[in-house]
Amino acid sequence: MTAVPDIEFRGVTKRYGAVTAVSGIDLAVPPSAFVALLGPSGCGKTTCLRMIGGFEQPSEGQVFIRGQDMAGTPPYRRPVNMVFQQYALFPHLNVEDNVAYGLRQARPRLASREIGQRVGEALEMVRLAGYGRRKIHELSGGQQQRVALARALVNKPAVLLLDEPLAALDKKLRTDMQIELQNLQRDIGITFVLVTHDQEEALSMSDFVCVMNGGRIVQLGQPSEIYDEPADLFVADFVGKTNLLSGKVAGHSGDLVDVALADGTVIAARKRTALRQGETVSVSLRPESLSLGAAESGPFKGIVRNRIFLGSTAEYAIEVQGIGTLLAKADHLIGHGNLFKPGEPVAIGFATGTPLAFPETKNNGTNQRVSKHVEIIS
Amino acid sequence: MRGNVLRKNLLTAMLLAPATAWLVVFLVLPFIAIAVFSVGERAPEGGYQAAFTLAQYANLPARATAFWNTMVLAPVGALACLLVAYPVAYYLALLAPQRWRLILLALVVIPFWTSLLMRTYAWMYILGGRGIPALLALAGIEDVRLINTPGAVLLGIVYGYLPLMILPIYVSLERLDRRLLEASADLGATPLATFLGVTLKLSLPGVMTGFSLVMILLLGEYLIPTLLGGGKVFFIGNALVDLFLQSRNWPFGSAIAITLVLVSVVVLIAANRISTRVSGARRVDLI
Numbered sequence: 216m217t218a219v220p221d222i223e224f225r226g227v228t229k230r231y232g233a234v235t236a237v238s239g240i241d242l243a244v245p246p247s248a249f250v251a252l253l254g255p256s257g258c259g260k261t262t263c264l265r266m267i268g269g270f271e272q273p274s275e276g277q278v279f280i281r282g283q284d285m286a287g288t289p290p291y292r293r294p295v296n297m298v299f300q301q302y303a304l305f306p307h308l309n310v311e312d313n314v315a316y317g318l319r320q321a322r323p324r325l326a327s328r329e330i331g332q333r334v335g336e337a338l339e340m341v342r343l344a345g346y347g348r349r350k351i352h353e354l355s356g357g358q359q360q361r362v363a364l365a366r367a368l369v370n371k372p373a374v375l376l377l378d379e380p381l382a383a384l385d386k387k388l389r390t391d392m393q394i395e396l397q398n399l400q401r402d403i404g405i406t407f408v409l410v411t412h413d414q415e416e417a418l419s420m421s422d423f424v425c426v427m428n429g430g431r432i433v434q435l436g437q438p439s440e441i442y443d444e445p446a447d448l449f450v451a452d453f454v455g456k457t458n459l460l461s462g463k464v465a466g467h468s469g470d471l472v473d474v475a476l477a478d479g480t481v482i483a484a485r486k487r488t489a490l491r492q493g494e495t496v497s498v499s500l501r502p503e504s505l506s507l508g509a510a511e512s513g514p515f516k517g518i519v520r521n522r523i524f525l526g527s528t529a530e531y532a533i534e535v536q537g538i539g540t541l542l543a544k545a546d547h548l549i550g551h552g553n554l555f556k557p558g559e560p561v562a563i564g565f566a567t568g569t570p571l572a573f574p575e576t577k578n579n580g581t582n583q584r585v586s587k588h589v590e591i592i593s
Numbered sequence: 594m595r596g597n598v599l600r601k602n603l604l605t606a607m608l609l610a611p612a613t614a615w616l617v618v619f620l621v622l623p624f625i626a627i628a629v630f631s632v633g634e635r636a637p638e639g640g641y642q643a644a645f646t647l648a649q650y651a652n653l654p655a656r657a658t659a660f661w662n663t664m665v666l667a668p669v670g671a672l673a674c675l676l677v678a679y680p681v682a683y684y685l686a687l688l689a690p691q692r693w694r695l696i697l698l699a700l701v702v703i704p705f706w707t708s709l710l711m712r713t714y715a716w717m718y719i720l721g722g723r724g725i726p727a728l729l730a731l732a733g734i735e736d737v738r739l740i741n742t743p744g745a746v747l748l749g750i751v752y753g754y755l756p757l758m759i760l761p762i763y764v765s766l767e768r769l770d771r772r773l774l775e776a777s778a779d780l781g782a783t784p785l786a787t788f789l790g791v792t793l794k795l796s797l798p799g800v801m802t803g804f805s806l807v808m809i810l811l812l813g814e815y816l817i818p819t820l821l822g823g824g825k826v827f828f829i830g831n832a833l834v835d836l837f838l839q840s841r842n843w844p845f846g847s848a849i850a851i852t853l854v855l856v857s858v859v860v861l862i863a864a865n866r867i868s869t870r871v872s873g874a875r876r877v878d879l880i
Contacts, residue, residue: 270775290778297779303772307794307871316790317780370780 219282221246221374221406222267227276229262236262238430244408249400251409251417254427264376264410269293281373296367297376301383302359304351310362311347314338317370337369357388377409381416393420414454418442426450446487448573451499458500458541464490474498474572478537480514484572496572502530502544506566507555513564517541519555529554533561630847639841649848656849659832667811670750671804677751678758678803686766701756709753713820720745741823749817754810758803765799794871801868809857829853
């Protein structure tokens with residue numbers, strides 16, 4: 216069954232003078248989804264969000280909210296609310312009045328008792344009950360973040376837009392808020408659209424991740440798909456850590472290609488697109504897909520240069536002759552015996568999965584477009 | 594440690610000394626002199642004669658017209674200035690294209706390069722018999738009197754003090770976080786509601802600075818009422834000139850001056866209170 220999408224982009228392009236910020240985006244966000252727009256700065260993700268909010272008008276194409284074309288609809292008539300970067304709370308109003316701001320704009324006017332009640336509920340929801348009379352500058356960053364959330368959600372929007380909401384928080388608070396936002400989204404059941412440049416945040420919070428680059432959608436999918444099956448070199452590189460090894464296609468064997476690396480090693484890899492014999496490709500090896508063993512086994516041999524101890528795992532930078540430095544992540548729960556020391560020789564094998572080979576492009580994938588119309592239907 | 598602190602204090606004292614000396618010699622001492630004069634008596638040949646009497650203050654009603662004119666025209670003038678200045682400042686800060694902004698701001702300030710006296714003389718001519726009234730007469734509208742009316746004084750005031758009003762308002766609007774305007778629109782506020790609820794309130798410190806600046810200067814205004822009011826619109830400033838230089842009644846002039854200072858202080862404090870409360874700022878700088 217296809218429900219009316221909460222947000223839909225049809226052929227949306229946004230140009231600022233000669234600069235194209237967003238080019239030809241098609242996207243449909245199903246109801247009650249947590250979607251992350253992920254990409255490096257300048258990829259057009261914030262512009263997309265601002266076009267939903269009504270702060271920018273598309274140069275071409277249409278934006279629909281719950282099936283309604285939003286062309287010409289100013290921000291104050293759109294059924295969406297935004298949590299701004301750095302929150303944009305009103306400094307001249309206290310917490311209560313900030314949260315009540317949207318309700319006070321409603322016409323016909325709401326009874327002040329109803330406003331008071333809803334503000335109280337909203338503050339309780341973000342665990343700020345009793346903070347109503349505080350001034351904004353008396354609150355910590357995390358508390359301001361919650362006020363911004365309450366101020367947006369109290370209006371019961373169809374969609375909540377979040378513009379890098381956690382960027383200004385410290386790491387511990389960020390992790391807490393990630394969980395809290397997920398819970399909130401599940402409890403309220405409205406669509407959240409999150410803009411972030413932090414791939415960890417996008418992967419951990421959202422149901423769907425929309426990876427953008429150069430004003431286009433490069434890949435759309437569930438977090439695990441994005442991580443395990445990146446559509447192209449850009450996604451493989453941008454999302455998570457990976458080792459990219461340059462090589463040439465040496466042969467085909469069924470669905471796999473054999474790639475000859477710089478040092479002559481030939482490894483089997485999966486492919487996304489047809490690859491020509493002799494074509495230059497990049498092979499992506501996730502650090503955790505590599506296994507480390509004592510010398511004399513595995514396709515690569517190298518010397519441990521650095522070890523970053525991470526608690527349950529450890530990351531190794533291993534120098535491999537003719538290839539460069541490989542990053543490998545190894546579990547060491549079994550015992551401390553398999554912790555390698557810098558300077559130690561080590562053999563590298565494949566623990567899980569088959570590496571992916573991508574054609575090398577100059578712009579790291581910016582010119583690629585995976586599909587003309589990407590749609591996710593839950 | 595101790596020596597360091599001492600040296601730091603000494604440095605602070607040295608840095609503050611010139612300004613302090615200046616203020617003591619040219620502000621505090623004259624102020625004390627005026628305060629002493631104000632409880633004295635006029636010497637028979639004019640000037641000051643030592644005494645202790647509140648007679649001068651009791652005599653203030655004799656100059657009630659000057660007080661009245663000042664107390665009416667100063668706030669009305671400041672208000673008229675504000676009404677003209679706000680849209681200009683709003684345009685400069687929020688609407689004007691970035692590359693024009695500095696040029697336009699310069700245009701606001703440029704009139705300051707010519708003396709106010711010159712510019713007020715120009716207005717005398719424009720409003721006088723051979724100026725606008727002559728043009729109106731050509732169009733068949735006869736006997737229009739513009740010069741030497743309260744209206745002419747008001748016009749001169751607005752014209753003369755406009756930049757002083759525009760600049761502080763411009764600064765506070767320039768500092769305004771644009772995202773607050775977007776947040777307001779996002780929360781359903783129409784442009785008018787956003788202006789009243791966010792823009793205006795957050796620019797109040799600038800408005801109050803401009804208002805009190807112009808108001809205080811107007812309380813002591815002398816030039817504009819003399820030239821454009823033709824002696825008919827008598828300000829306290831004119832009364833002071835008259836009392837000190839013509840009739841040489843120093844004690845009475847001093848009493849008026851002291852009263853004027855007190856009124857100014859009250860205005861300043863009130864303006865500060867209002868803008869602090871409404872804009873929610875922790876502190877408001879008046880200038």
